[in-house]
Amino acid sequence: MVEGNSAGGSAKDGRFSRFQAILPLRGKVLNVEKSRLDKIYSNSHLVPIIKAIGCGIGDDFDITKLRYNKIIIMADADVDGSHIRILLLTFFYRHMRPLIENGHVYLAQPPLYEIIKNKKSYYAFSDEERDKLIQELGGDNPNSLIIKRYKGLGEMNPKQLSETTMDPSRRTLLRVTIEDAMACDEIFSILMGEKVEPRRKFIEENAKYVKELDI
Numbered sequence: 165m166v167e168g169n170s171a172g173g174s175a176k177d178g179r180f181s182r183f184q185a186i187l188p189l190r191g192k193v194l195n196v197e198k199s200r201l202d203k204i205y206s207n208s209h210l211v212p213i214i215k216a217i218g219c220g221i222g223d224d225f226d227i228t229k230l231r232y233n234k235i236i237i238m239a240d241a242d243v244d245g246s247h248i249r250i251l252l253l254t255f256f257y258r259h260m261r262p263l264i265e266n267g268h269v270y271l272a273q274p275p276l277y278e279i280i281k282n283k284k285s286y287y288a289f290s291d292e293e294r295d296k297l298i299q300e301l302g303g304d305n306p307n308s309l310i311i312k313r314y315k316g317l318g319e320m321n322p323k324q325l326s327e328t329t330m331d332p333s334r335r336t337l338l339r340v341t342i343e344d345a346m347a348c349d350e351i352f353s354i355l356m357g358e359k360v361e362p363r364r365k366f367i368e369e370n371a372k373y374v375k376e377l378d379i
Contacts, residue, residue: 165187165189165213165235165236165237165238165252166186166187166188166189166238166239166317167189167238167239167240167244167245167248167316167317168188168189168240168316168317168318171188171238171240171316171317171318171320171325172186172187172188172189173188174317174318174320174321174322174325175188175238175317175322175325175330176322177322178321178322178323178324178325178326178330179326179330180326180330180331180332184330185216185232187212187213187216189209189248190209204221204259210255213252213255216231216232217230217231217232217235217260217263218230218231219260219262219263221259221260222259225259225260225262227262227263227266230263230268232268233268234268234270234337235263235268235269235270236270236271236272236337237249237252237253237269237270237271237272238272238274238317238329238330239272239317240274240315240316240317241274241276241314242315242316245316249271249348250348253269253340253344253345253348253349254345254348254349256269256340256345257342257345257346257348257349258349261342261345264340264341264342264344264345265342267339269339269340269345270337270338270339270340271337271338271340272329272330272335272336272337273289273329273335273336273337273338274289274314274317274320274325274328274329275287275288275289275314275328275329276288276289276290276291276294276313276314277293277294277297277311277312277313277314278311278312278314278324279294279297279298279301279309279310279311279312280309280310280311280312281301281302281308281309281310285324286301287328289336294311298311317329
Protein backbone atom coordinates (compact mmCIF):
# COMPACT_ATOMS: atom_id res chain seq x y z
CA MET A 165 0.00 0.00 0.00
CA VAL A 166 1.67 3.15 -1.25
CA GLU A 167 0.99 6.71 -0.15
CA GLY A 168 0.26 9.12 -3.01
CA ASN A 169 -0.42 8.84 -6.73
CA SER A 170 3.07 9.80 -7.87
CA ALA A 171 4.75 7.22 -5.64
CA GLY A 172 2.10 4.69 -6.61
CA GLY A 173 3.04 5.14 -10.27
CA SER A 174 6.74 4.66 -9.56
CA ALA A 175 5.98 1.62 -7.42
CA LYS A 176 3.87 0.03 -10.16
CA ASP A 177 6.66 0.51 -12.69
CA GLY A 178 9.34 -0.72 -10.28
CA ARG A 179 7.55 -3.71 -8.76
CA PHE A 180 8.27 -7.39 -9.29
CA SER A 181 5.01 -8.05 -11.11
CA ARG A 182 5.13 -11.83 -10.58
CA PHE A 183 4.54 -11.49 -6.83
CA GLN A 184 4.03 -7.80 -5.93
CA ALA A 185 0.80 -5.83 -6.25
CA ILE A 186 0.55 -2.08 -5.65
CA LEU A 187 -2.43 -0.32 -4.08
CA PRO A 188 -2.08 3.48 -4.22
CA LEU A 189 -3.67 5.23 -1.22
CA ARG A 190 -5.55 8.30 -2.37
CA GLY A 191 -6.17 10.74 0.48
CA LYS A 192 -6.23 10.17 4.24
CA VAL A 193 -7.70 6.93 5.53
CA LEU A 194 -10.89 7.22 7.57
CA ASN A 195 -10.52 7.99 11.28
CA VAL A 196 -11.92 4.74 12.70
CA GLU A 197 -11.99 6.11 16.25
CA LYS A 198 -15.51 7.48 15.83
CA SER A 199 -16.75 5.43 12.85
CA ARG A 200 -19.43 2.74 12.75
CA LEU A 201 -18.94 -0.40 10.66
CA ASP A 202 -21.44 0.72 8.02
CA LYS A 203 -19.43 3.91 7.52
CA ILE A 204 -16.22 1.90 7.21
CA TYR A 205 -17.79 -0.44 4.63
CA SER A 206 -18.84 2.54 2.51
CA ASN A 207 -15.64 4.58 2.84
CA SER A 208 -13.98 5.13 -0.54
CA HIS A 209 -10.48 4.93 0.93
CA LEU A 210 -11.00 1.76 2.99
CA VAL A 211 -13.12 -0.33 0.60
CA PRO A 212 -10.22 -0.91 -1.86
CA ILE A 213 -8.02 -2.05 1.05
CA ILE A 214 -10.66 -4.46 2.35
CA LYS A 215 -11.24 -5.88 -1.14
CA ALA A 216 -7.53 -6.21 -1.93
CA ILE A 217 -6.76 -8.12 1.28
CA GLY A 218 -9.81 -10.32 0.72
CA CYS A 219 -10.57 -11.40 4.31
CA GLY A 220 -13.49 -9.13 5.21
CA ILE A 221 -13.49 -7.23 8.50
CA GLY A 222 -14.80 -7.51 12.06
CA ASP A 223 -16.84 -10.62 12.87
CA ASP A 224 -16.79 -11.63 9.19
CA PHE A 225 -12.98 -11.69 9.02
CA ASP A 226 -11.63 -14.97 7.61
CA ILE A 227 -7.83 -15.17 7.43
CA THR A 228 -7.98 -18.26 5.18
CA LYS A 229 -9.10 -15.93 2.39
CA LEU A 230 -5.96 -13.75 2.69
CA ARG A 231 -4.70 -12.95 -0.82
CA TYR A 232 -1.18 -11.77 0.11
CA ASN A 233 1.34 -13.10 2.61
CA LYS A 234 2.87 -9.67 3.25
CA ILE A 235 0.84 -6.48 3.55
CA ILE A 236 3.38 -3.67 3.37
CA ILE A 237 2.65 -0.04 4.22
CA MET A 238 4.97 2.20 2.19
CA ALA A 239 4.64 5.85 3.26
CA ASP A 240 6.79 8.96 3.28
CA ALA A 241 9.26 9.42 6.14
CA ASP A 242 7.55 12.60 7.38
CA VAL A 243 4.65 13.71 9.59
CA ASP A 244 1.99 12.90 6.98
CA GLY A 245 3.51 9.47 6.42
CA SER A 246 3.49 8.75 10.15
CA HIS A 247 -0.15 9.80 10.33
CA ILE A 248 -1.11 7.43 7.52
CA ARG A 249 0.79 4.54 9.14
CA ILE A 250 -0.98 5.12 12.46
CA LEU A 251 -4.40 5.34 10.77
CA LEU A 252 -3.82 2.07 8.90
CA LEU A 253 -2.35 0.20 11.86
CA THR A 254 -5.23 1.30 14.07
CA PHE A 255 -7.69 0.11 11.42
CA PHE A 256 -5.98 -3.28 11.14
CA TYR A 257 -5.75 -3.62 14.93
CA ARG A 258 -9.44 -2.92 15.46
CA HIS A 259 -11.00 -4.66 12.46
CA MET A 260 -8.41 -7.13 11.06
CA ARG A 261 -6.38 -8.02 14.14
CA PRO A 262 -5.43 -11.57 13.04
CA LEU A 263 -3.36 -10.00 10.23
CA ILE A 264 -1.07 -8.49 12.86
CA GLU A 265 -1.24 -11.44 15.25
CA ASN A 266 -0.08 -13.76 12.45
CA GLY A 267 2.74 -11.46 11.31
CA HIS A 268 1.38 -10.37 7.93
CA VAL A 269 1.70 -6.57 8.33
CA TYR A 270 4.97 -4.76 7.62
CA LEU A 271 6.32 -1.23 7.33
CA ALA A 272 8.63 -0.44 4.42
CA GLN A 273 11.75 1.60 5.20
CA PRO A 274 12.50 4.02 2.35
CA PRO A 275 15.84 5.84 2.40
CA LEU A 276 16.10 9.32 3.86
CA TYR A 277 19.17 10.38 1.89
CA GLU A 278 20.84 9.79 -1.46
CA ILE A 279 24.57 10.46 -1.54
CA ILE A 280 26.15 10.70 -4.97
CA LYS A 281 29.84 10.34 -5.73
CA ASN A 282 31.19 10.12 -9.26
CA LYS A 283 27.63 9.62 -10.57
CA LYS A 284 27.13 6.56 -8.31
CA SER A 285 24.34 6.64 -5.72
CA TYR A 286 24.53 5.44 -2.13
CA TYR A 287 21.53 5.46 0.21
CA ALA A 288 21.22 6.21 3.92
CA PHE A 289 18.24 5.26 6.06
CA SER A 290 19.16 7.40 9.07
CA ASP A 291 21.21 10.47 9.97
CA GLU A 292 23.86 8.17 11.43
CA GLU A 293 24.16 6.22 8.17
CA ARG A 294 24.36 9.49 6.25
CA ASP A 295 27.22 10.78 8.41
CA LYS A 296 29.06 7.47 8.11
CA LEU A 297 28.75 7.46 4.31
CA ILE A 298 29.89 11.08 4.08
CA GLN A 299 32.97 10.21 6.10
CA GLU A 300 33.71 7.06 4.10
CA LEU A 301 33.05 8.52 0.64
CA GLY A 302 34.10 12.11 1.16
CA GLY A 303 37.30 11.62 3.10
CA ASP A 304 39.13 14.93 3.21
CA ASN A 305 36.84 16.44 0.60
CA PRO A 306 33.16 16.05 1.58
CA ASN A 307 32.32 18.83 -0.89
CA SER A 308 32.89 16.29 -3.67
CA LEU A 309 29.62 14.63 -2.67
CA ILE A 310 26.07 15.49 -3.66
CA ILE A 311 23.71 14.90 -0.73
CA LYS A 312 19.98 14.77 -1.35
CA ARG A 313 17.32 14.58 1.37
CA TYR A 314 14.20 12.78 0.18
CA LYS A 315 10.98 14.56 1.12
CA GLY A 316 8.79 11.74 -0.14
CA LEU A 317 8.57 8.51 -2.10
CA GLY A 318 7.42 10.41 -5.17
CA GLU A 319 10.89 11.94 -5.56
CA MET A 320 12.35 8.54 -6.44
CA ASN A 321 12.05 7.11 -9.94
CA PRO A 322 10.90 3.48 -10.37
CA LYS A 323 14.45 2.11 -10.45
CA GLN A 324 15.47 3.92 -7.25
CA LEU A 325 12.28 2.95 -5.42
CA SER A 326 12.66 -0.66 -6.47
CA GLU A 327 16.33 -0.89 -5.52
CA THR A 328 15.98 0.74 -2.11
CA THR A 329 12.52 -0.14 -0.86
CA MET A 330 10.91 -2.97 -2.85
CA ASP A 331 13.60 -5.44 -3.93
CA PRO A 332 13.41 -8.37 -1.46
CA SER A 333 17.18 -8.84 -1.66
CA ARG A 334 17.91 -5.22 -0.64
CA ARG A 335 14.92 -3.74 1.18
CA THR A 336 14.43 -3.36 4.92
CA LEU A 337 11.02 -4.30 6.32
CA LEU A 338 9.77 -3.92 9.87
CA ARG A 339 7.23 -6.53 10.93
CA VAL A 340 4.41 -4.99 12.98
CA THR A 341 3.76 -6.75 16.29
CA ILE A 342 0.57 -6.67 18.30
CA GLU A 343 2.41 -4.49 20.86
CA ASP A 344 3.19 -1.96 18.11
CA ALA A 345 -0.47 -1.88 17.09
CA MET A 346 -1.65 -1.54 20.68
CA ALA A 347 0.65 1.45 21.16
CA CYS A 348 -0.73 3.07 17.98
CA ASP A 349 -4.28 2.39 19.14
CA GLU A 350 -3.60 3.95 22.54
CA ILE A 351 -2.04 7.09 21.06
CA PHE A 352 -4.83 7.28 18.49
CA SER A 353 -7.52 7.09 21.19
CA ILE A 354 -5.81 9.83 23.20
CA LEU A 355 -5.31 12.21 20.29
CA MET A 356 -8.44 11.50 18.23
CA GLY A 357 -10.98 10.45 20.86
CA GLU A 358 -13.79 12.51 22.35
CA LYS A 359 -12.16 13.05 25.77
CA VAL A 360 -10.33 16.38 25.88
CA GLU A 361 -8.40 16.01 29.14
CA PRO A 362 -6.17 13.02 28.12
CA ARG A 363 -5.33 14.83 24.87
CA ARG A 364 -4.41 18.04 26.71
CA LYS A 365 -2.26 16.12 29.19
CA PHE A 366 -0.44 14.23 26.43
CA ILE A 367 0.34 17.44 24.52
CA GLU A 368 1.55 19.23 27.66
CA GLU A 369 3.86 16.34 28.58
CA ASN A 370 5.25 15.72 25.09
CA ALA A 371 5.32 19.11 23.34
CA LYS A 372 8.96 19.64 24.34
CA TYR A 373 10.01 16.55 22.36
CA VAL A 374 8.54 17.69 19.01
CA LYS A 375 11.11 17.82 16.21
CA GLU A 376 8.76 18.12 13.23
CA LEU A 377 5.72 20.37 13.43
CA ASP A 378 3.05 20.16 10.73
CA ILE A 379 1.28 23.54 10.56
